Amino acid sequence: MTDAMRGTRSLERAFQLLRLIAAAGAEGATPAQLCAAAECSQPTTYRLLQHLRRQGVVRPARRRGHYVLGYELFALGAQAGNASALREQARPVLLRLAQRFGDSFFLLVADGYQVLCLDMLAGELPVQSYSRSVGGRMPMGVGQASQALLAWMDKAERNEILRHNAASLRLDYGLEVEQIIASLASVRRLGFASGLVDRRLPGYTGLAVPILDAAGQAIGALSCALARPRMTDARRQALVQAMMQEAQQVVRHLGS
Template sequence: MPTRRPSTNLDPEPASTTPARGRSGSEQAEDGGGRTLRRGLQLLDAVLAADREGLRVVDLCRIAQLERATVHRLIATLVESGYVAQRGRFRYVAGQRLAALALNDAAPNLAARLRPVLERVSTACGDAAFAIVREGAASRCIARHVGTHPIQILVIQVGTRQPLGVGAAGLALLSALPDDQVKAAIAANATSLPRYRGMTPERMALLVQATRERGWSVIGNHATDGVLAVGMAVHNAEGEPSAAISVASTLERMPRERQQLIARLMRDALAALLPAGV
């Protein structure tokens, strides 16, 4: 006697591929594509509504009322496209592409809030100061302030994008991210890093480690020859890294003592002007 499959309230994949009477194959394909898209968006909505710890596959199955195989297939596509990221071995959170969209919306406000900080630091040290935000595995300059010293090193302009970490502000922001996001960003930039005067993923990982130990970043001769810059991450009210600032000058003008001075100037300016974060 044939075994009956237990009933379930999960939404299984269609069992039959026979076209419905009176409907073309293309219409059937369009219906299937629409159903897949709705299911994928349903999973994305669930991930976005979750807390920062993310959701497990079993959670997504329960929320979306889908079978495990379907969830695995859809979530793999969302991860591959950058809309969802894996946290640890079993949980899923919003991915870099969504974070970049959110930062694009917030960038004008971040720039306005960071400009007084840049002005204060630049006025105190005489060199140009910059602010950047993260866009996936890249950084984008959102503000800068030109100093009073006769020689100004304007390494980037507002709007300039480059791999996260090759500049001092980008390195400070990269170093403030969780380990899994650091590894993902470095891996994403692996082929483009060598264009920055011999930067490699291995060297970038060492710079991240040194930045975390020091509390601020320092990098020279990679983004621009003969230039050294100091950077510091900027956190939001929840303590998450949202932006970073930096000061750049010539190598001769940046001995170790002055690097430390500029780091103190940045820390003091952030504490005075943005005590609750950006």
């Protein structure tokens, strides 16, 4: 194995450790747990942990012998999440929507084969959502924000993403790629997405509108989530109108 290949392998393992530590939550993970989960040798695991500690992306947990994510990741994440000022401009929009309707609102963006939650504001009533929290991810194709993003995506890129996610969409959510594609023409015509019913959260619904730049590309989506009984025709109409106006407001501020 060449030095370049070894370096790439070490980088991949380091990111794998970070994801495992993140999944462990506040309690953290031990080197032994990380070693087993990553199928990595003990010396390599310890070496990578020490490198990650020196960079500030991993730190010791309160529980002796455990590791949690470091604060440097928070700083980097804040910068990454606002690289285009999208999160900064969308924050007051989410606040206004949540205060007006009392529902939970989200800012989501496409990230490869997934949808990433950049920001959210919880409403007055508890709600279940796929993103769950800032930084949460879901496969592209799941939820109304996916529809809003896919509908304005290049056809070749869209088809590649859905092809890659097809097995997960079918097995985990009960969604077929053909069903998703068939819904996109209506989404573009109406200007918003209502989501497709799946087996994970059948009791909840929502809406999403794309945030379109000057070139007509979807740079993100505003989404809301609420219990199905709350989604009356009048509420849907009010949500669509308000969210479309707020999406335009975000774009205007980004361009100013």
